[in-house]
Amino acid sequence: MSEESPRQRIRKIRQESQRRLRELTVQLGESLLKSKGVALPEAQSDRERLAQIEAYKNFIRDKTRELETWSEHREHATKRGMIKQGFPGSSWSGST
Numbered sequence: 001m002s003e004e005s006p007r008q009r010i011r012k013i014r015q016e017s018q019r020r021l022r023e024l025t026v027q028l029g030e031s032l033l034k035s036k037g038v039a040l041p042e043a044q045s046d047r048e049r050l051a052q053i054e055a056y057k058n059f060i061r062d063k064t065r066e067l068e069t070w071s072e073h074r075e076h077a078t079k080r081g082m083i084k085q086g087f088p089g090s091s092w093s094g095s096t
Contacts, residue, residue, distance in 0.1 A: 022052075029055035 004012070029051025033040060040047045 025055045026051045028058070029053065032058055 026048050030040060030047070032054045033051060041050060
């Protein structure tokens with residue numbers, strides 16, 4: 001009985017995590033599509049591809065909304081003088 005090396009265990013854990021993330025992404029995408037009334041393709045590969053695309057579109061929309069909200073809060077704080085205005089096109093705010 002040979003034991004796995006730490007590197008092999010890490011690789012196996014990483015592969016399992018990636019597989020699980022892919023499954024959950026597909027499940028999320030399928031749920032989103034079904035909630036919109038979209039008929040899913042019969043072919044498993046087409047269904048998974050379409051579901052993944054929908055899940056990633058949803059993720060991008062959420063992150064974009066989060067970034068816009070953060071930018072609005074930062075802009076309001078700058079107007080109130082709570083933080084210094086950074087350089088145009090820079091994320092530096094002048095504070096530490």
